[in-house]
Amino acid sequence: MTWNSKNTPPIDHSELRKTFESVRRLETQNKIECSENKEYDILDYLDTPEKVAAEYDEQYVRVEHQNKFKEAPEDKIWSNLSERGMNIAIRPAYRSKTTDFPVEWTDKWGYDCYLNHGYWEAKNYRVMDALGYMLLLKEGGNTLPKENNPIFNDLGDVMLRENQLNPDNCQGKASARYSIGFTDSDFRKMTGLKLSSLEILNLLLETQRAEFKITFPVRLKSTEAKQQVHRMNIYSRFFELAAEEFKFRKDGVVQERRYRVLFNTILGELFVNNLKARFNDRIDQRLYALLLLLSGIVVWNFYDAS
Numbered sequence: 001m002t003w004n005s006k007n008t009p010p011i012d013h014s015e016l017r018k019t020f021e022s023v024r025r026l027e028t029q030n031k032i033e034c035s036e037n038k039e040y041d042i043l044d045y046l047d048t049p050e051k052v053a054a055e056y057d058e059q060y061v062r063v064e065h066q067n068k069f070k071e072a073p074e075d076k077i078w079s080n081l082s083e084r085g086m087n088i089a090i091r092p093a094y095r096s097k098t099t100d101f102p103v104e105w106t107d108k109w110g111y112d113c114y115l116n117h118g119y120w121e122a123k124n125y126r127v128m129d130a131l132g133y134m135l136l137l138k139e140g141g142n143t144l145p146k147e148n149n150p151i152f153n154d155l156g157d158v159m160l161r162e163n164q165l166n167p168d169n170c171q172g173k174a175s176a177r178y179s180i181g182f183t184d185s186d187f188r189k190m191t192g193l194k195l196s197s198l199e200i201l202n203l204l205l206e207t208q209r210a211e212f213k214i215t216f217p218v219r220l221k222s223t224e225a226k227q228q229v230h231r232m233n234i235y236s237r238f239f240e241l242a243a244e245e246f247k248f249r250k251d252g253v254v255q256e257r258r259y260r261v262l263f264n265t266i267l268g269e270l271f272v273n274n275l276k277a278r279f280n281d282r283i284d285q286r287l288y289a290l291l292l293l294l295s296g297i298v299v300w301n302f303y304d305a306s
Contacts, residue, residue: 081136081144081280082129083271085217089113093120102213109229111215116235118210123193127207128238129283130190131261132275134180139276150277151177151269154222158230162266166234176240176262178272184256197254204241204259211235216270219277227279236267 093103093115102114136144152158163169182190184197195203213235217227240262247256263272274280 081133081275082125082283083132083274084279084281085270085274086125086128087281089214089216090115090120090212092122095119095121107215109215111231113214114212114235116211116213118206120210123203124207124210126191126193127203128271130187131180131239132271132280133190134182134186135178135263135272136275138180145276145278148219148224148276148278150219150221150279151273152218152220154220155218155228155230157220158218158266158270159233161269162230162233165236165264165266165269168234176264177269178263180261181258182261183258187259197257201243201257204243204261208237208239208241211237212267216267217279218270218273219279220273230270232266234266236265238271239263239265239268 089107091105091113093099099119102116105113107113139145152161184200187193187200188195193200213232215229215231217229219225220228242260242262244258244260245254245256246258247254249255263269
């Protein structure tokens, strides 16, 4: 078992191994096409041009065939969900020899924001979209949840939880209320990225390493659809990461890894809160294709926080 730096196993190894199969076990809930040798395919649960899911809202149509996808109205085509708070609050920070840390910017509310220990580009947004989608599938039991269910009642709850998760106020790592398990193959199918196992590991570590101190928009139980903002008082990552190697080539090169993502930080729980509150944006699948063609120029923070 390999753990990232500054991390010690928050749960027993046997429990961790079970969680790696959490997504796989979802398949057993649908036994209509079940067979002994059936392969797990996460694409069965994802939006694709051939099968666009519409669980989130009735006015969005379900498209089951490529020809219908081509004929669908422009405002009916989407392929993924992107957590809105992240898109509003975080400004891209591109790799540069002249970058000084922490990276600083001023948000739309006039507050100073900071990014430390890393960069943040289109690929990192895409990683978070994939992780968020997998979490929603897990929370919904093999389907996207249809009800708003934020985990925080009000900003007081958020501040209390931030204090509990502050490394200066607790010993060791906080237990993870929310987590997901997946493999390299799952990640490739979820993102459409053709990456080696090592490249996937490095991308996840790069995304995990970035620490933010920002103003984060949230949707809470007490305010329902009305957006509130929480001014973070500490630096926080989105998640902690554990990885396990389990498939090798004859020459010893790792071909496949299992991952465990733990949303056991204040930024991670704010991210989960908004996903469960359906504070998300539908992303046209063509946007991802466009972002892959762009180099160093991404217009991402186009959301209106009002």
